[in-house]
Amino acid sequence: MSRAVVEAYFAAINADAFAELVGVFAEDVEIHTVGAEPVVGREAALAHFPEVLANYAEHSDRVTRWIETRDAIVTEIDFAGKLMDGRPVVFPALDVFDLRDGRIARVTTWYDTRDVRRQVAP
Incomplete structure (x- = not known):
């Protein structure tokens, strides 16, 4: 059950x-x-996700590792995207999902902000 809700999260994000x-x-x-x-x-x-992903013509979070407990899931992710001007953006990330009553109560995301800023800078 826990993993299914996180899988649904990624499916929704990846499909816009x-x-x-x-x-x-x-x-x-x-x-x-x-x-x-x-x-x-x-x-x-x-409202957050459409805003964050607005400058991407394409984007995909591919989970490469799952660490699961009863109330939390940690995922390692390879993000791959393409900006509206065609430039690629790729970076690894780590998401921690805290779960409550079969839903996501908290998502915490870490990635190299300096590298991502460099890739998306005009």
């Missing part, structure tokens, strides 16, 4: 089907991304 995230997030979900202010609440989270 952000409305489907309503089914995986707890009402009071928190999203913490290195270098950014926290996003708190389901509605804010649903």
Whole structure:
């Protein structure tokens, strides 16, 4: 059950089907991304992803490793994307999902912000 909700999260993100995230997030979900202010609440989270991914013509989070406990899942990810101008963006990331009652209550994401800024800079 726990892994299925995280798999649904990645499927929705990768398909730009952000409305489907309503089914995986707890009402009071928190999203913490290195270098950014926290996003708190389901509605804010649903608005967050289209904004973050708006400059990508293509993007994909491919999970390369799963570490699972009863209430948390850690995923190692290879992100691959293409900006609207055609430039590629690739980087590894680590996501930690805290789960509650079969939903995602908190997502914490780490990646090399300096490298990503360099890749997306105009």
